Amino acid sequence: MTQTLLARRGALIAGASLLAAGLLPGRVFAQAAAPAAATGPYTLPPLPYANAALEPHIDAATMALHHDRHHAAYVTNLNAALKDHSALAGMKLEELLAKLPEAPEAVRTALRNNGGGHANHAMFWQIMGGQGGAPTGELAEAITRDLGGFDKMKTDFNGAGARVFGSGWVFVTVDKAGKLAIASKPNQDTPLMEGGRVLLGNDVWEHAYYLKYNNRRADYLAAWWNVLDWSKISQRYAAAKAGTLGI
Numbered sequence: 484m485t486q487t488l489l490a491r492r493g494a495l496i497a498g499a500s501l502l503a504a505g506l507l508p509g510r511v512f513a514q515a516a517a518p519a520a521a522t523g524p525y526t527l528p529p530l531p532y533a534n535a536a537l538e539p540h541i542d543a544a545t546m547a548l549h550h551d552r553h554h555a556a557y558v559t560n561l562n563a564a565l566k567d568h569s570a571l572a573g574m575k576l577e578e579l580l581a582k583l584p585e586a587p588e589a590v591r592t593a594l595r596n597n598g599g600g601h602a603n604h605a606m607f608w609q610i611m612g613g614q615g616g617a618p619t620g621e622l623a624e625a626i627t628r629d630l631g632g633f634d635k636m637k638t639d640f641n642g643a644g645a646r647v648f649g650s651g652w653v654f655v656t657v658d659k660a661g662k663l664a665i666a667s668k669p670n671q672d673t674p675l676m677e678g679g680r681v682l683l684g685n686d687v688w689e690h691a692y693y694l695k696y697n698n699r700r701a702d703y704l705a706a707w708w709n710v711l712d713w714s715k716i717s718q719r720y721a722a723a724k725a726g727t728l729g730i
Contacts, residue, residue: 613712654682
C-alpha cells in the first residue's frame with residue numbers, strides 16, 4: 484500500500500472517530516445524530532443566548548454539545564424514568580429532588596442522575612451570558628459578610644472546583660436568610676437534594692470545557708467568571724430571600 488493511500492486511510496479513520504465522538508466542527512459536526520426528543524413533564528429550556536455568545540471563554544462547539552446533547556439527554560432520561568410514576572411526574576423538580584429517598588428504589592438512581600443533571604444545567608445557562616465583572620449591592624455585601632469578599636470567594640470557589648475528583652459541580656448556596664456558602668458535589672448531585680438552594684454553580688465535568696481547555700480545568704474555572712451575568716444572579720439572590728427560588 485502506497486504512502487498516499489496509507490495517509491488517506493489514516494485520515495478517514497481519524498475523521499470517523501471524531502464524528503462518532505461528536506467533535507468535528509462545522510457542517511460535519513452538525514450531521515451527528517441528535518438525541519430523541521423528550522416526551523414527559525420536563526422540557527429542555529432553550530439557551531437564552533447564541534452558542535457563540537460566551538466566546539472566547541467558552542467556545543460555541545462546547546456550548547452546542549453541552550446544551551443540545553448532554554442536557555437534552557438528561558431531560559429525555561428523566562422523563563423516561565417518570566413514565567410510570569405519575570405522582571412523581573407532577574412534582575416541581577426541586578421537590579422531586581428533595582424527596583429522592585421516598586422515590587421507588589427502581590428509579591431512584593435515574594432520578595438522582597438525570598433530575599440533578601436537568602436542574603444543574605437549567606441553572607447553569609441562566610447565570611451566564613453576561614460580561615463578568617463583580618456583583619454589587621446587597622449581594623456584594625453578602626459575599627463580603629459570608630465569604631470574605633469577592634476575590635476570596637473566587638479563590639475558594641475555584642479551589643473547591645479543582646478538588647472535585649472526576650466529574651461534579653461547585654456551587655455557592657443561599658438560604659432564606661441570604662446566607663451564602665460554597666459547596667461541591669459529585670456527578671450531578673445538587674444541594675437541592677438536601678432541601679438547599681443554589682445561587683450559582685459551575686460544571687466541572689470534562690464535557691463542559693475539554694474541547695477548549697483539554698485537561699486544564701483550573702484555566703476553565705478562572706475564565707468562567709468572565710461570562711457571568713450578575714444581574715441575573717442578584718435576581719436569584721432576591722428570590723432565595725423571598726422563598727421563591729426554585730432550581
